[in-house]
Amino acid sequence: MQPLNAGELVKNAGAISWSEVDSREAALLERCAAGDESACGELVAAHQRMVYNLALHLLGDRDEALDLSQEVFLRVFRTLSSFRGHSALRTWIYRIVVNQARNRQRWWRRRHRSDQCSLDQHLKQFGDFASKADASPDRVLARKESVERIWRALDKLPFDQRTAMVLREIDGLRYDEIAFSLGIAVGTVKSRLTRARQALRAELLGLQP
Amino acid sequence: MIPYLGCPAAREMLQAFVDDELPMTEQVALESHLRWCDTCSAHVEDLRLIGDSIRDRSASVSVDDARKLAAIQAGVLGRIRAEREQAFPARLRGLFEDFHLLWAGLGASAAFTACIFLTVGVLHAASSERPDSLADVIHLLANPGSDRNPVRLDGSISAPRALDGALPLDQISEDEAVYALAAVVTQEGRVANYELLVLEHDGARLREAAAHADEVSAMLDAVSQSRFEPAQAAGGAPVAVNMVWLLARTTVKGTPHALEREMLQWRRSRLTPSGGGVYPGPPGAEIYTTPPGDKPRTARRSTPV
Numbered sequence: 436m437q438p439l440n441a442g443e444l445v446k447n448a449g450a451i452s453w454s455e456v457d458s459r460e461a462a463l464l465e466r467c468a469a470g471d472e473s474a475c476g477e478l479v480a481a482h483q484r485m486v487y488n489l490a491l492h493l494l495g496d497r498d499e500a501l502d503l504s505q506e507v508f509l510r511v512f513r514t515l516s517s518f519r520g521h522s523a524l525r526t527w528i529y530r531i532v533v534n535q536a537r538n539r540q541r542w543w544r545r546r547h548r549s550d551q552c553s554l555d556q557h558l559k560q561f562g563d564f565a566s567k568a569d570a571s572p573d574r575v576l577a578r579k580e581s582v583e584r585i586w587r588a589l590d591k592l593p594f595d596q597r598t599a600m601v602l603r604e605i606d607g608l609r610y611d612e613i614a615f616s617l618g619i620a621v622g623t624v625k626s627r628l629t630r631a632r633q634a635l636r637a638e639l640l641g642l643q644p
Numbered sequence: 645m646i647p648y649l650g651c652p653a654a655r656e657m658l659q660a661f662v663d664d665e666l667p668m669t670e671q672v673a674l675e676s677h678l679r680w681c682d683t684c685s686a687h688v689e690d691l692r693l694i695g696d697s698i699r700d701r702s703a704s705v706s707v708d709d710a711r712k713l714a715a716i717q718a719g720v721l722g723r724i725r726a727e728r729e730q731a732f733p734a735r736l737r738g739l740f741e742d743f744h745l746l747w748a749g750l751g752a753s754a755a756f757t758a759c760i761f762l763t764v765g766v767l768h769a770a771s772s773e774r775p776d777s778l779a780d781v782i783h784l785l786a787n788p789g790s791d792r793n794p795v796r797l798d799g800s801i802s803a804p805r806a807l808d809g810a811l812p813l814d815q816i817s818e819d820e821a822v823y824a825l826a827a828v829v830t831q832e833g834r835v836a837n838y839e840l841l842v843l844e845h846d847g848a849r850l851r852e853a854a855a856h857a858d859e860v861s862a863m864l865d866a867v868s869q870s871r872f873e874p875a876q877a878a879g880g881a882p883v884a885v886n887m888v889w890l891l892a893r894t895t896v897k898g899t900p901h902a903l904e905r906e907m908l909q910w911r912r913s914r915l916t917p918s919g920g921g922v923y924p925g926p927p928g929a930e931i932y933t934t935p936p937g938d939k940p941r942t943a944r945r946s947t948p949v
Binding site for chain 1: 659660663665690691693694695697698699700701712713715716717719720721723724725728
């Protein structure tokens with residue numbers, strides 16, 4: 436396949452605005468849309484860790500997260516022609532992950548499996564949290580307990596609030612990026628984060644003496 | 645100058661402050677507030693602790709397992725490849741890559757087309773009705789009164805009437821002749837399928853017919869050229885009918901005694917004699933007579949049976 440420069444991409448894209456996509460990413464997307472398998476491999480390799488982690492935090496199950504990650508990338512390649520570059524590719528993929536995870540959660544809820552993501556199971560699967568080397572044993576213990584409380588409370592949050600918290604705290608997305616990923620307004624993002632933090636803080640304060 | 649910020653307004657900004665989403669001026673004002681407000685500072689610490697706790701756990705559960713990530717990539721690429729192979733254009737392209745399949749396909753298409761033409765030809769040939777086919781027989785039975793399926797003459801059907809007089813018997817030289825003739829009067833009024841009826845055990849008739857073969861043949865030709873007003877069914881539609889005619893030529897010769905006796909009776913009754921020539925018969929007489937010495941006159945009668 437012939438290499439394309441950014442100018443050619445903009446010209447070939449026609450009405451497509453690539454304002455949020457840099458030239459290297461745009462070239463990669465063009466190759467993927469043209470059926471270049473190596474380009475597809477590059478795109479998967481660049482985003483698979485991010486997709487898998489987000490799926491894992493939203494679903495809490497490693498196998499489900501692995502399966503969901505594959506579904507997400509297949510969805511990405513199938514709908515690549517509809518990507519208009521109005522957002523960063525990463526944010527667009529986040530949106531797909533959240534939608535797929537929400538659909539899977541609904542399927543679980545219908546199958547009465549919504550409670551399978553318990554903290555004990557989570558700890559058994561993923562091990563203990565990282566401790567800071569310079570902390571004292573008491574502080575480490577207190578922090579461990581607070582983290583357990585917060586994650587337990589996080590698991591109990593509604594899916595939308597938990598998703599907003601994960602995108603904000605773990606993936607570091609801005610409010611507008613979260614809004615695009617969830618398909619909601621920025622004000623709704625703020626309110627969801629506020630309610631989620633109130634719940635988590637209440638859990639945290641209940642733990643502290 | 646840094647604007648003053650009270651606790652209620654500051655609490656509204658704490659979350660955005662922790663998330664670095666505050667504009668610069670509001671951020672400076674909130675930082676100034678946090679320097680002296682322990683309550684809001686503690687709230688900010690709590691929010692940061694929550695975020696740190698979530699990120700700590702996230703760091704501990706992040707997947708560094710290269711095998712798992714490779715499984716994602718391999719799985720996705722494998723499914724993409726499979727979908728492309730199953731796509732119709734790809735399958736079509738594969739057909740044309742191997743040309744023996746192309747020729748086989750063309751041969752099959754040609755054979756299929758030939759079979760279609762053959763089937764259509766057979767159906768077309770079978771659809772035309774032959775006279776000896778069952779379809780034709782069924783068609784005839786379903787349409788009584790046609791030329792090929794004439795009906796019997798009964799009370800509901802008016803008998804056909806000859807347009808050019810009675811059937812001819814002039815070709816017969818014999819004074820006395822009686823023939824039975826069977827024929828079909830078609831819907832157009834023509835005579836078809838005519839034949840002379842002679843009993844096989846009536847040797848005299850057979851010999852007579854053989855002796856006058858030419859005359860009989862001429863009579864039959866005359867019969868075949870006769871025209872009729874066709875028989876009509878109850879609805880007025882012309883129908884073909886089976887007819888049997890009894891053709892009889894009778895010659896009646898008068899005797900002198902009988903004639904004198906008849907004339908005497910007539911004179912007595914009318915008291916005035918009439919002139920010579922042809923004597924009119926009594927009213928209602930159907931047999932014409934001639935005076936003695938004249939050539940016998942012939943009565944021709946055809947009676948449908």
